Amino acid sequence: MNIPYTRQTLDNGLDVLIHEDHGCPIVAVNLWYHVGSKNETPGRTGFAHLFEHLMFEGSKHYDKGYFHPLQEAGALLNGSTNADRTNYWEVVPTNALELALWMESDRMGYLLPALTDAKFENQREVVLNERRQNYENRPYGFAGMAVMAALYPEDHPYHWMTIGAAEDIRAAHIDDVRAFFQTYYRPRNASLALAGDIDAGEAMELAARYFGELDAGDEPPPVLPPAVAPVTVERRLFFEDRVELPRLYISWHSPSIFATDDAELDLVAEILASGKTSRLYRTLVYEERMATEVAASQSSRELGGYFQIIVTAAPGRTLTELAQAISDAIETLVVEGPTVPEMDRCQAQAEANFIFRLQTVGGFGGKSDQLNAYNTFVGDPGFFGRDLDRYRRVTAAAMQQVAREWLRPEQRVLLSVVPKGRGTLALAGSQPVEVS
Amino acid sequence: MAVDRTRLPALGVTPPLQFPEIRRHTLSNGLRVWTVEHHAVPLVSFLALLPVGASADPSGRPGLAAIASDMLDEGCGELDAMELHDTLGRIGGHLDSEIGSDATILTLSSLARFADRACALLADMLTRPRFEARDFQRVRELRLNRLIQLRDLAPALADRAFTRLLYRDHPYGHMPLGTEESLQSMTLGEVTAFHHSMFAPSRMTIVAAGDATHDALVASVQAAFEGWSTTSALPDLPDPVLWPLPPSPDERIAIVHRPAAAQSELRIGHIGVPRRTPDYHVLLVLNIILGGQFVSRINMNLREDKGYTYGARTSFDFRRGAGPFVLSASVQSEVTTESVSEALNELRAIRGDRPVTSAELQTGRAALTRGYPRNFETAEQISRGAAQLALYDLPDDYFSTFVPKVLAIDEAAVTRAAEQYIDPARFVTVIVGDREKIAPGVSRLNMGTPAELTSI
Numbered sequence: 001m002n003i004p005y006t007r008q009t010l011d012n013g014l015d016v017l018i019h020e021d022h023g024c025p026i027v028a029v030n031l032w033y034h035v036g037s038k039n040e041t042p043g044r045t046g047f048a049h050l051f052e053h054l055m056f057e058g059s060k061h062y063d064k065g066y067f068h069p070l071q072e073a074g075a076l077l078n079g080s081t082n083a084d085r086t087n088y089w090e091v092v093p094t095n096a097l098e099l100a101l102w103m104e105s106d107r108m109g110y111l112l113p114a115l116t117d118a119k120f121e122n123q124r125e126v127v128l129n130e131r132r133q134n135y136e137n138r139p140y141g142f143a144g145m146a147v148m149a150a151l152y153p154e155d156h157p158y159h160w161m162t163i164g165a166a167e168d169i170r171a172a173h174i175d176d177v178r179a180f181f182q183t184y185y186r187p188r189n190a191s192l193a194l195a196g197d198i199d200a201g202e203a204m205e206l207a208a209r210y211f212g213e214l215d216a217g218d219e220p221p222p223v224l225p226p227a228v229a230p231v232t233v234e235r236r237l238f239f240e241d242r243v244e245l246p247r248l249y250i251s252w253h254s255p256s257i258f259a260t261d262d263a264e265l266d267l268v269a270e271i272l273a274s275g276k277t278s279r280l281y282r283t284l285v286y287e288e289r290m291a292t293e294v295a296a297s298q299s300s301r302e303l304g305g306y307f308q309i310i311v312t313a314a315p316g317r318t319l320t321e322l323a324q325a326i327s328d329a330i331e332t333l334v335v336e337g338p339t340v341p342e343m344d345r346c347q348a349q350a351e352a353n354f355i356f357r358l359q360t361v362g363g364f365g366g367k368s369d370q371l372n373a374y375n376t377f378v379g380d381p382g383f384f385g386r387d388l389d390r391y392r393r394v395t396a397a398a399m400q401q402v403a404r405e406w407l408r409p410e411q412r413v414l415l416s417v418v419p420k421g422r423g424t425l426a427l428a429g430s431q432p433v434e435v436s
Numbered sequence: 437m438a439v440d441r442t443r444l445p446a447l448g449v450t451p452p453l454q455f456p457e458i459r460r461h462t463l464s465n466g467l468r469v470w471t472v473e474h475h476a477v478p479l480v481s482f483l484a485l486l487p488v489g490a491s492a493d494p495s496g497r498p499g500l501a502a503i504a505s506d507m508l509d510e511g512c513g514e515l516d517a518m519e520l521h522d523t524l525g526r527i528g529g530h531l532d533s534e535i536g537s538d539a540t541i542l543t544l545s546s547l548a549r550f551a552d553r554a555c556a557l558l559a560d561m562l563t564r565p566r567f568e569a570r571d572f573q574r575v576r577e578l579r580l581n582r583l584i585q586l587r588d589l590a591p592a593l594a595d596r597a598f599t600r601l602l603y604r605d606h607p608y609g610h611m612p613l614g615t616e617e618s619l620q621s622m623t624l625g626e627v628t629a630f631h632h633s634m635f636a637p638s639r640m641t642i643v644a645a646g647d648a649t650h651d652a653l654v655a656s657v658q659a660a661f662e663g664w665s666t667t668s669a670l671p672d673l674p675d676p677v678l679w680p681l682p683p684s685p686d687e688r689i690a691i692v693h694r695p696a697a698a699q700s701e702l703r704i705g706h707i708g709v710p711r712r713t714p715d716y717h718v719l720l721v722l723n724i725i726l727g728g729q730f731v732s733r734i735n736m737n738l739r740e741d742k743g744y745t746y747g748a749r750t751s752f753d754f755r756r757g758a759g760p761f762v763l764s765a766s767v768q769s770e771v772t773t774e775s776v777s778e779a780l781n782e783l784r785a786i787r788g789d790r791p792v793t794s795a796e797l798q799t800g801r802a803a804l805t806r807g808y809p810r811n812f813e814t815a816e817q818i819s820r821g822a823a824q825l826a827l828y829d830l831p832d833d834y835f836s837t838f839v840p841k842v843l844a845i846d847e848a849a850v851t852r853a854a855e856q857y858i859d860p861a862r863f864v865t866v867i868v869g870d871r872e873k874i875a876p877g878v879s880r881l882n883m884g885t886p887a888e889l890t891s892i
């Protein structure tokens with residue numbers, strides 16, 4: 001199983017990846033810039049994402065908004081920013097491939113001449129509203145910020161979330177946009193994937209024509225994060241929120257993306273909390289009815305990962321008993337390891353999940369997005385098969401081992417989010433944290 | 437060859453779209469089986485559509501249809517819930533269950549080599565659910581807890597208040613999840629009886645799609661479902677088009693108070709039209725221009741011009757009966773009044789003051805028609821498309837006539853549709869936000885004193 005591709009690096013350093021899929025007369029254009037909130041500095045958070053918004057406001061040779069000609073051509077399009085990268089994509093009927101390449105290359109090469117104070121101020125307001133909608137006005141919306149701040153020191157770029165601090169967004173300046181663009185939005189810092197009903201040779205020629213003329217620019221400065229001190233003494237934090245039911249976030253430092261133990265921990269998360277047969281769902285929700293929901297995930301990123309369990313208390317139940325039950329479940333896993341049925345299930349699910357990922361050419365998580373992810377993070381666009389192999393090779397003993405090594409009680413951060421005025425529902429000994 | 441950046445490149449020739457062939461069969465028990473071959477990846481999916489949704493909840497029993505569908509995977513046939521999910525896990529199964537106003541849809545996808553097993557499990561869930569008391573207690577408790585949690589979710593509060601004001605006791609007047617009162621007093625007997633009276637092969641359509649031949653897909657469904665029969669004659673399901681609609685509410689504007697809310701969640705609209713309206717295509721064009729995509733009037737105004745919101749949209753929620761027409765946005769609290777005012781202006785203007793222009797028409801029609809092929813990329817998309825045909829009784833040539841029908845629409849038709857189907861006199865505005873911040877401004881909108889909704 002694989003995503004076959006051809007690759008060419010243009011003289012200006014842009015990687016172009018082409019994948020043919022003739023199932024449907026559409027083509028995905030997917031462009032990754034290797035820049036995210038990890039390239040920000042304290043006091044300037046949220047900027048990479050604000051910048052992404054400005055990429056949709058027009059460029060020198062078409063300055064009437066980015067969406068209009070593409071939506072008129074039948075495109076679906078979007079972009080997103082996370083800590084490590086920013087991606088932009090269009091899914092267009094094949095006859096609009098050239099239009100999409102024109103538009104993407106114009107904003108890669110000529111964004112700044114079209115930048116105005118009005119656009120900048122407008123999008124700053126839009127982003128502040130995005131922050132209100134997705135974080136400030138949402139139950140438990142600040143939890144991620146509190147956890148990241150606890151796991152990473154203040155000068156580490158994973159200390160803040162990609163959306164950033166509201167005061168930093170307000171303080172952003174249009175000159176920062178120019179500098180950011182010139183530093184990071186360069187062909188050599190980007191990867192372009194085209195996937196769909198196209199001829200690889202023709203598509204490569206088109207990509208080279210539209211992007212080849214752009215100036216390579218300088219190598220962006222490396223991210224040099226400060227050392228992250230491991231958590232060695234359990235930390236307990238809490239804040240009050242407009243919620244009805246207390247929720248507990250248990251987080252550990254974990255391996256980086258594609259590093260040793262990453263896949264093993266991913267499957268540990270699976271057997272702990274994915275589906276009704278998972279250990280925590282079965283115990284906490286199904287049998288004991290102590291929790292309304294439980295989730296676990298291994299979130300791996302370039303500079304490091306975090307493993308997280310999130311559990312919400314059923315009415316009348318306490319976070320203390322939930323924390324204890326989760327500790328017990330992890331302890332049991334460490335002592336006994338996964339069972340044979342668990343291994344069978346999680347391996348079959350892993351295989352199915354990889355196949356499900358082959359269904360679409362574009363959008364978030366489609367084949368074009370995956371080619372760019374593998375190219376950006378491993379330097380090998382064809383890593384799909386080897387990625388799946390990582391999961392196929394996982395053994396019960398290895399899962400037992402990583403659970404023992406990474407999910408130690410003394411290395412966790414416990415965040416309680418409790419209803420307003422009900423601070424006593426937090427785990428004993430929790431320190432209040434400020435969130436906004 | 438240098439790039440010409442003085443103009444955008446012209447679009448090439450529109451690529452032809454080969455619509456997937458849907459083959460239709462009927463089993464002897466009346467079950468419709470529709471099959472679609474899709475060989476891109478080694479997966480199959482079986483989608484079961486029952487045109488029974490939350491609108492079928494008996495009077496005083498909101499939430500019954502949803503809890504019945506939720507109970508289907510809590511054990512079936514010889515398997516208890518854990519054994520069922522263990523088996524699903526082993527075949528790489530992904531089970532998705534959804535309930536809307538009009539329908540219950542269960543979809544099970546799996547690795548293609550387990551097609552027969554997957555289909556058999558789906559059949560057992562639909563036809564032989566165990567419905568055990570201890571599972572019912574737990575599922576009901578989880579749903580009650582979900583209701584509690586929704587009290588803090590502004591979009592859920594807004595949807596609920598809006599739906600309630602518009603539809604009242606109409607079958608569309610409640611959320612599928614139901615109410616605390618109803619769930620508290622519900623019994624397992626009611627769930628069993630609902631299942632018994634509603635789930636029947638003659639009412640169901642199975643769309644089987646994926647990496648298998650038509651014959652193999654039919655054989656899987658036949659083996660799994662042919663033993664299913666209903667003993668008693670079933671009455672016809674009601675036609676939602678015939679349900680009488682409630683009059684417009686006295687409350688034209690209502691506030692759900694949410695102290696210190698960072699934003700106001702807005703809903704503005706009224707009851708719309710059924711999916712079977714002959715004006716369906718023109719309403720799609722109207723909506724995409726008004727608030728159906730990024731470059732629509734509403735979004736360009738409230739987001740791109742004013743910066744009041746992260747996004748604003750409109751939609752005609754097409755259902756078997758008349759679903760709502762609604763404008764939705766979450767706006768900064770301080771500009772709530774301005775946002776409502778701008779939104780109302782746009783809703784009115786498209787009816788006459790600023791009718792749809794030919795450029796807008798061109799953009800809207802093009803977005804719908806040129807973007808049409810991407811609805812047919814995956815087996816799941818095709819299955820869902822086919823399910824729409826089944827649910828709304830659409831003609832077999834629905835897909836192939838879509839593009840020409842949309843392209844035949846002109847400005848006059850869109851303006852006429854706006855006049856006919858958007859009626860400012862009937863608008864109801866719901867705001868979930870901080871009353872202290874928004875009430876003074878809202879009183880200047882000349883919409884009367886806002887009603888305050890507390891128990892929703």
